[in-house]
Amino acid sequence: xxxxxxxxxxxxxxxxxxxxxxxxxxxxxxxxxxxxxxxxxxxxxxxxxxxxxxxxxxxxxxxxxxxxxxxxxxxxxxxxxxxxxxxxxxxxxxxxxxxxxxxxxxxxxxxxxxxxxxxxxxxxxxxxxxxxxxxxxxxxxxxxxxxxxxxxxxxxxxxxxxxxxxxxxxxxxxxxxxxxxxxxxxxxxxxxxxxxxxxxxxxxxxxxxxxxxxxxxxxxxxxxxxxxxxxxxxxxxxxxxxxxxxxxxxxxxxxxxxxxxxxxxxxxxxxxxxxxxxxxxxxxxxxxxxxxxxxxxxxxxxxxxxxxxxxxxxxxxxxxxxxxxxxxxxxxxxxxxxxxxxxxxxxxxxxxxxxxxxxx
Numbered sequence: 001x002x003x004x005x006x007x008x009x010x011x012x013x014x015x016x017x018x019x020x021x022x023x024x025x026x027x028x029x030x031x032x033x034x035x036x037x038x039x040x041x042x043x044x045x046x047x048x049x050x051x052x053x054x055x056x057x058x059x060x061x062x063x064x065x066x067x068x069x070x071x072x073x074x075x076x077x078x079x080x081x082x083x084x085x086x087x088x089x090x091x092x093x094x095x096x097x098x099x100x101x102x103x104x105x106x107x108x109x110x111x112x113x114x115x116x117x118x119x120x121x122x123x124x125x126x127x128x129x130x131x132x133x134x135x136x137x138x139x140x141x142x143x144x145x146x147x148x149x150x151x152x153x154x155x156x157x158x159x160x161x162x163x164x165x166x167x168x169x170x171x172x173x174x175x176x177x178x179x180x181x182x183x184x185x186x187x188x189x190x191x192x193x194x195x196x197x198x199x200x201x202x203x204x205x206x207x208x209x210x211x212x213x214x215x216x217x218x219x220x221x222x223x224x225x226x227x228x229x230x231x232x233x234x235x236x237x238x239x240x241x242x243x244x245x246x247x248x249x250x251x252x253x254x255x256x257x258x259x260x261x262x263x264x265x266x267x268x269x270x271x272x273x274x275x276x277x278x279x280x281x282x283x284x285x286x287x288x289x290x291x292x293x294x295x296x297x298x299x300x301x302x303x304x305x306x307x308x309x310x311x312x313x314x315x316x317x318x319x320x321x322x323x324x325x326x327x328x329x330x331x332x333x334x335x336x337x338x339x340x341x342x343x344x345x346x347x348x349x350x351x352x353x354x355x356x357x358x359x360x
Contacts (some may be wrong), residue, residue, distance in 0.1 A: 033153040039144055041113025049077040057299075058306045063268070064291040065282055065309060069302055072274035072295040073115075076122035081293060085126045086192060086269035089260055089281050091136040091252055092119065098249050101298040116141065117148050119274060124152055126272060130190040132264045135182045136162070136252065142180040154184040157191070162256060163230040166238075181229070181256075183264075192269070195224045197262040201324040207331060222322075225259065231325040233316055242315050247304050248278035255320035257284040262320075265290055279305030287314035 052074035056066035068075045076082075097106040107115065123133055133154065137145050146156065160181035169175065185191040196219065204210035205221035214220045237243050237251040245251060257280050265271055267289045273281035276296035285292040286309060296302040 032150045035151065037147055037151040039113065039117075039147055041110050041117060041144070044110050044114035046114070047073045047118040050074045052078050054078060056293075057296075057302055058310075060286075060310050063286060063289055065286050066293045067276060067279075067282070067302055067306055067309070068293070068295045069297075069299060070295065071297060073118050073122050075295045076119070076126055076274060079126060079293070081270060081272070082126050084128050084270060085131055085272045085293075086128055087132050087134075087261065087265040087290075088123050088127060088272045088274070089134045089136070089257065090119070090123060090274050091250075091277065092116065092275050094138050094141070094250075096138075100249065101247075101300050103297050113141075113144055116145065120145065120148055121152070123272070123274060124149075124154065124186075127186050129186055130192060131186055132157075132191055133184045134260050134264070135180075135184075137180050137182065139176070139180070142182065145182060149182070149184045154186060155188045156182070156184050157188065158183040158227050160227040160229060162234070162252075163228055164235045165230075166236050181260075192264050192266060194263050194266070198225060198259050198321065199223065200225050200322060201326075203326050203328075206324040206326045207328050209331070225325070229256065229259070231255075232323055233319050243280075245278040245304060245308060248301065251278045252280050254280060254284055254314055254316045257281050258288070258314075258317070258320040261285055261288055261290060276302065276305050279309045282309045283312075283314050286310075287317050 050071070052070045053068060057069040058067040059065070068079075093100065093103060093105045095105055095107055095109075095112040099105070120133075120135075127133060133149070135145050135149075146159070150156065158181075160183060161178045162181050163178045165177065199219055199222040201221055202213050202223040204213040233253055233255045235241075235253065237253055243251065243254055261271060261281075261284055265285075268291065270291045270293065271281060271285040273292070273294040276282070276294040278301075279294065282292040282294045282305075292309075294305075296305060
């Protein structure tokens with residue numbers, strides 16, 4: 001059946017959307033929890049929680065910021081904030097044999113997947129009923145993370161992609177230029193969601209000058225970002241980048257965490273990162289007046305991250321907001337001029353032929 005425009009709704013110039021992924025996933029969440037979904041790694045024994053420090057390695061106030069030292073699976077199991085965390089962002093080791101300090105990043109595949117399920121489960125137990133969980137993960141583990149969170153009863157809101165232009169060159173396959181940003185919640189109806197905090201100029205406004213985008217009652221010319229993320233300051237952090245922390249691997253840009261934190265938490269909320277790394281999550285959370293808890297396996301990395309969190313601070317606050325990500329230049333107004341009927345073009349096109357200047 002041919003697609004047709006649906007005008008049976010009150011929205012200036014727009015289209016009616018189908019039911020949508022969020023509604024469908026919300027309805028299917030309870031059923032997925034009861035299905036016998038079997039994943040690689042399930043046959044490996046679950047992590048046995050070991051003693052962990054009950055006091056943070058570092059603390060700061062205004063807002064409350066804490067860094068714990070140890071294996072996140074042990075720390076999370078004893079965290080005093082269990083069940084009260086508003087937002088979790090996790091960027092775990094990818095198991096790509098990166099030489100992290102003190103951590104073996106090259107487990108057998110089934111052991112790595114068991115590790116993944118264990119820390120995901122520990123995070124879920126820490127979430128408040130309205131809480132959100134974001135996971136930054138590459139292609140080779142994204143599917144397993146999605147299916148595990150679904151069978152645990154969480155609802156997926158978005159499967160976003162962080163796209164960067166500076167991938168590692170290769171000729172054996174297409175160059176990898178993305179990581180997945182998976183957005184799940186415990187309850188889609190209760191979740192924190194602040195779209196106005198992360199708006200950007202729409203293509204309709206920044207490229208086409210479409211009057212329909214100015215006919216909206218609010219946020220004229222603006223939109224919520226799409227689910228593929230790119231633009232100024234969205235590249236990989238390396239070299240002489242102003243955000244670079246030289247002892248850390250695979251650092252995520254501040255704009256990424258800024259978008260997640262502003263859209264999915266409120267001032268004073270508690271943000272948790274089980275894999276501290278260079279401290280980006282806690283740094284951005286603190287800059288935007290959120291409380292933060294983070295965990296780091298390596299004492300050396302923890303000290304470096306804490307310096308950034310409490311002394312260096314966020315260097316690009318606000319850089320994710322209000323910036324157009326249009327991939328085409330703004331189009332000029334069309335100026336129509338007649339083509340002479342006696343010219344070769346006129347004879348081919350007929351007496352009503354026209355061309356528009358600046359349309360090439």
